[in-house]
Amino acid sequence: MPPKRRRLLIVGAIVLLAALGWGLAIVLKPAIQRTIVITTGADNGIYRGFADRYAPILKREGITLDIRSSSGSVENYQRLKDPDSQYEVGFIQSGTTSPKETDYLQTIAAVSFEPIWVFYRGDTVNRLAQLRGKRISIGVPGSGLLHVSTVLLGYSGIDGQNTTLAEMDAVKAYQALEDGQLDAAFFIGRPDAPMQQTLLNSNLKLMSFAQADALVQKFPSLSKVIFPRASTSIVNDLPQTDVTLLAATALLVSKDTLHPALAYLLLDAAKTVHGGEDYFTPRGAFPNLGTDEFPISDESTRYFKSGRPFLQRYLPFWLASFVERRLLILLPFMALLLGLLQALPRMAEARIKHRLVVWYREIKALEDEIWRSRRPSAAQIAQWRIEIEDIDAHASQIRIPQRYFHDLYSLKQAIGVVRSRITQAARKVAE
Numbered sequence: 050m051p052p053k054r055r056r057l058l059i060v061g062a063i064v065l066l067a068a069l070g071w072g073l074a075i076v077l078k079p080a081i082q083r084t085i086v087i088t089t090g091a092d093n094g095i096y097r098g099f100a101d102r103y104a105p106i107l108k109r110e111g112i113t114l115d116i117r118s119s120s121g122s123v124e125n126y127q128r129l130k131d132p133d134s135q136y137e138v139g140f141i142q143s144g145t146t147s148p149k150e151t152d153y154l155q156t157i158a159a160v161s162f163e164p165i166w167v168f169y170r171g172d173t174v175n176r177l178a179q180l181r182g183k184r185i186s187i188g189v190p191g192s193g194l195l196h197v198s199t200v201l202l203g204y205s206g207i208d209g210q211n212t213t214l215a216e217m218d219a220v221k222a223y224q225a226l227e228d229g230q231l232d233a234a235f236f237i238g239r240p241d242a243p244m245q246q247t248l249l250n251s252n253l254k255l256m257s258f259a260q261a262d263a264l265v266q267k268f269p270s271l272s273k274v275i276f277p278r279a280s281t282s283i284v285n286d287l288p289q290t291d292v293t294l295l296a297a298t299a300l301l302v303s304k305d306t307l308h309p310a311l312a313y314l315l316l317d318a319a320k321t322v323h324g325g326e327d328y329f330t331p332r333g334a335f336p337n338l339g340t341d342e343f344p345i346s347d348e349s350t351r352y353f354k355s356g357r358p359f360l361q362r363y364l365p366f367w368l369a370s371f372v373e374r375r376l377l378i379l380l381p382f383m384a385l386l387l388g389l390l391q392a393l394p395r396m397a398e399a400r401i402k403h404r405l406v407v408w409y410r411e412i413k414a415l416e417d418e419i420w421r422s423r424r425p426s427a428a429q430i431a432q433w434r435i436e437i438e439d440i441d442a443h444a445s446q447i448r449i450p451q452r453y454f455h456d457l458y459s460l461k462q463a464i465g466v467v468r469s470r471i472t473q474a475a476r477k478v479a480e
Contacts, residue, residue, distance in 0.1 A: 099160065121189070144271060177201060180205075186215045272296045
């Protein structure tokens with residue numbers, strides 16, 4: 050092999066290896082982020098409890114859940130709708146926000162009822178209007194409870210002008226009730242939460258919403274639920290009657306830029322954490338898509354219809370993400386490359402055939418000229434011999450793959466036929 054050609058091959062091989070290395074580095078780059086930043090609520094609140102249960106489930110798939118506390122639902126909404134914030138997912142209580150299309154948020158799933166409890170002291174209360182003029186705790190700024198309690202009290206004609214409304218967290222409100230500094234307080238949370246257990250086992254009274262149906266009609270984001278008799282203690286028969294409560298719905302919400310693969314993992318975690326039965330819902334009632342406060346994500350719609358995508362069902366998360374993010378993107382290019390690989394042999398064959406056809410045309414033109422010349426001169430014959438030998442010389446220099454040798458020798462046979470015709474024409478002239 051000539052030195053120049055050898056150098057060209059070496060340079061080409063180096064360039065090809067560099068290109069392959071660059072492509073491999075891109076392909077092997079992590080398919081998606083490995084951390085989800087979630088905004089929850091108070092450190093000892095219901096939303097923090099949900100996130101703490103999600104974290105180990107996601108960890109098994111190699112995803113870290115970065116849990117950030119907040120004052121509650123309203124602050125979570127403010128964080129998520131900020132396009133420049135690092136928060137990607139959070140819990141928002143139904144009925145506490147006024148979503149806009151420009152928020153670019155989506156519901157992953159409704160995950161749980163959030164019962165609203167009103168504990169009080171003194172005579173029996175079953176209508177909020179009976180609390181007018183009293184001292185009431187309504188939640189802390191930034192919380193969904195503050196918003197909901199203010200709206201509910203407003204329906205009953207209660208506001209800061211005619212009633213003392215205090216903004217306290219759950220612990221302070223309970224203590225103030227026990228100390229007689231408050232007459233009533235709003236709380237929110239599951240019955241098995243520590244604060245609810247403390248309240249339910251105390252001497253405080255629990256309000257049953259006699260007007261629940263009417264309130265739900267005016268505030269559709271709430272639901273009417275029943276806390277069954279003896280749910281706190283069967284031995285002590287607490288409570289001694291069924292209690293009608295109002296409940297908001299906890300929504301798992303994300304920015305619409307959340308990667309689809311992460312949305313599916315969150316849905317799996319939500320199904321594991323919230324899929325069991327509780328005081329208010331049968332097994333499998335949550336998570337669900339029974340909400341219209343934010344647009345439903347496309348991944349959630351597909352998930353509740355047919356489960357996780359095929360690849361994520363049967364492959365580890367990292368491998369499924371690799372295939373979906375990289376190989377599927379490369380499929381059009383692979384198809385183009387396959388088509389090119391199939392076309393190259395045909396192109397090479399056409400090029401070789403063309404090289405042979407050029408000389409076939411020269412031979413045919415020379416043969417036609419011989420047939421047209423009835424009485425050729427000695428000079429014509431001499432010119433024909435020069436031309437056929439020139440064609441033969443060029444044909445002998447053609448370099449083609451071995452499998453095309455039969456075409457080359459067919460060309461040489463044609464050259465031999467025309468050479469014989471020239472010899473015959475020369476004999477006629479000599480005679």
